Amino acid sequence: MEDKAGLFDNSTLVELRVPREFSLKLGDDAEAETIRDLELWKQKTCKALSNLRKQLRCRQTIPLQAAAQVIYHTASFDGDGPWVVDRSRAIAREILSEYANPSVDVLERVLRNFVKPIFSLNPHPGLNVDTGRKLPRPAGGPSGGLDHLEGQEWKSHPELFSVLSWCLRQSNERAVEKLWHLFVPPLMTYLDDHQVPYKLQGVYLASELLRHAPPDLLRRTGVDVLLSTSLKTCLTFLHDPETPGLIRATVSAYLRLTQSTTTDGSAARFDQLCGLLGDSIIGNVWVYAYREPSVIEASVDCIPAVVTLLDIGTVRYLKALIPQLVFPLIPAPENGASIGYKMSSARALSVVVRVCAPRIHNWRGTILEGVLKCWVELADRKGDNEETSQLRDHLRHICTELLNACRASAPQVIAELQSIQRLDSLLFEPLLSNSFEPGQ
Structure with missing residues (x-):
C-alpha cells in the first residue's frame, strides 16, 4: 500500500x-x-x-489518492x-x-475506494446502490431484507462509522449531491440494521446528511420516504440499554427530515407529525415501554420539540398527553419517577399548556393537582439541591403558563389560585406568586 x-x-x-x-x-x-x-x-x-x-x-x-488514504486511516x-x-x-x-473543507474529489476517493467496496458485499435491498435512489420494489423480493442481514462484512470494520461521519461533517450541499450514491447506501445499511447500536449510528449519520441534503434531492430520489419509514421503525426497538439514546436521536432526526421535506402549515407536515406523536410516541413507546422509566423519560424529553412544531394540532392528543405528563409529578407508591424524569415532564407540560392554550381550561384541575402535590412533596424533602431547585422553577412556570392559557376566564382562575395560596401562604406563595400580582 x-x-x-x-x-x-x-x-x-x-x-x-x-x-x-x-x-x-x-x-x-x-x-x-x-x-x-x-x-x-x-x-x-x-x-x-x-x-x-x-x-x-x-x-x-x-x-489525491494518498490524501484519501490519510483521511481514511x-x-x-x-x-x-x-x-x-x-x-x-x-x-x-x-x-x-489539514484536510478541513476537502475537495469533492478527495471525499469521493475515500468513499469509493475504501467504504463502498465493503458495503457492496451487502447491498441495501431498497436502494439502487449506483444512484442512491429508492427502488420501486425491494430487490430480492420478500426475502431480500433477510438476505441483506446475512454475512454483514461491514460490521467487521468498526471504523467505518467514524470515517463516514467525518466525511459527512466535511461536506456541503454540493458535495452531498454529487456523492449521494456513496453516502446513502451505507447510511441506510446502518439505519436498517436489526441491532440497536448500529441503528443509533445510522440515525447520527442521517442527521448529519440532513444538515446538507437539498430537500428536492431527498424527494426526487425517494430517500425521504425511506428515511421516514426507517426512523419510525427505530422507535419500535424499546427494550435495549441504548433505547433512550436512540429515541432522542431518532425524534430529532425525524423532525429535521419533516421540516426539510414539507412546508409549514401543509397537510403533509401535519400528517407526518401526527404519525410521530400519535402512532410512534403515544401509541407505541408509551404503550409498550411503560415499565421502563428511562425509555419513557427519553420520549418525554422529545415532547417539547414535537409539540412546538405540530402547534395547535397537538390538541387532538391532550387526552393522552396531560395524564402522562402529570403522572410523574404525583407522589404515589407506584410512581418512582426520579427528579430528572419529573423535570422532563414539567418542561413538556409547560410547552403543552402554552401551545394548546385554547383547550387547556378544562384540564386546569388535573394539571394543578399534579403541580401542587409535587410542590408539597418537595417541601417535605430534607435539604435542597440544584435539581430540586430547577424542578421548583419548572412548577412555577407551569402555573404562569396555566394562567396565561386561561386568560379568557382569568378572574375565575386567579380566584382559584388565591384560594389555594390562602390554605398555606408560607407553603404555596413561592409557587404561585409569579402567576398573578398579589391582591389582584
Missing part, C-alpha cells in the same frame, strides 16, 4: 488498520491474551500516527470507539485539521 511518491510505508498503514475484534463485545470470559494484544495495539497506533504526521510534515502537497480514530485512546484521537484530529 505504498503510494508512487513513496509517502507511506506499509508498516505505518498496516498498524492503523483497526482489528475486527473491536467490533465484538469482549466480555469477562474473553481470552486474556486477546485483551492484552488489543491494548498493545492501541498503544502502537499512537506511534504509527506520530510517524504519519512526521511524513506529512515533510511534504507540502500529496496526490486517521478518520478511523476521530471518535469514541474502543480502539481509540485520547492520544491517538488527538494526533488523528491534528492530521485531519
Whole structure:
C-alpha cells in the first residue's frame, strides 16, 4: 500500500488498520491474551500516527489518492470507539485539521475506494446502490431484507462509522449531491440494521446528511420516504440499554427530515407529525415501554420539540398527553419517577399548556393537582439541591403558563389560585406568586 511518491510505508498503514475484534463485545470470559494484544495495539497506533504526521510534515502537497488514504486511516480514530485512546484521537484530529473543507474529489476517493467496496458485499435491498435512489420494489423480493442481514462484512470494520461521519461533517450541499450514491447506501445499511447500536449510528449519520441534503434531492430520489419509514421503525426497538439514546436521536432526526421535506402549515407536515406523536410516541413507546422509566423519560424529553412544531394540532392528543405528563409529578407508591424524569415532564407540560392554550381550561384541575402535590412533596424533602431547585422553577412556570392559557376566564382562575395560596401562604406563595400580582 505504498503510494508512487513513496509517502507511506506499509508498516505505518498496516498498524492503523483497526482489528475486527473491536467490533465484538469482549466480555469477562474473553481470552486474556486477546485483551492484552488489543491494548498493545492501541498503544502502537499512537506511534504509527506520530510517524504519519512526521511524513506529512515533510511534504507540502500529496496526490489525491494518498490524501484519501490519510483521511481514511486517521478518520478511523476521530471518535469514541474502543480502539481509540485520547492520544491517538488527538494526533488523528491534528492530521485531519489539514484536510478541513476537502475537495469533492478527495471525499469521493475515500468513499469509493475504501467504504463502498465493503458495503457492496451487502447491498441495501431498497436502494439502487449506483444512484442512491429508492427502488420501486425491494430487490430480492420478500426475502431480500433477510438476505441483506446475512454475512454483514461491514460490521467487521468498526471504523467505518467514524470515517463516514467525518466525511459527512466535511461536506456541503454540493458535495452531498454529487456523492449521494456513496453516502446513502451505507447510511441506510446502518439505519436498517436489526441491532440497536448500529441503528443509533445510522440515525447520527442521517442527521448529519440532513444538515446538507437539498430537500428536492431527498424527494426526487425517494430517500425521504425511506428515511421516514426507517426512523419510525427505530422507535419500535424499546427494550435495549441504548433505547433512550436512540429515541432522542431518532425524534430529532425525524423532525429535521419533516421540516426539510414539507412546508409549514401543509397537510403533509401535519400528517407526518401526527404519525410521530400519535402512532410512534403515544401509541407505541408509551404503550409498550411503560415499565421502563428511562425509555419513557427519553420520549418525554422529545415532547417539547414535537409539540412546538405540530402547534395547535397537538390538541387532538391532550387526552393522552396531560395524564402522562402529570403522572410523574404525583407522589404515589407506584410512581418512582426520579427528579430528572419529573423535570422532563414539567418542561413538556409547560410547552403543552402554552401551545394548546385554547383547550387547556378544562384540564386546569388535573394539571394543578399534579403541580401542587409535587410542590408539597418537595417541601417535605430534607435539604435542597440544584435539581430540586430547577424542578421548583419548572412548577412555577407551569402555573404562569396555566394562567396565561386561561386568560379568557382569568378572574375565575386567579380566584382559584388565591384560594389555594390562602390554605398555606408560607407553603404555596413561592409557587404561585409569579402567576398573578398579589391582591389582584
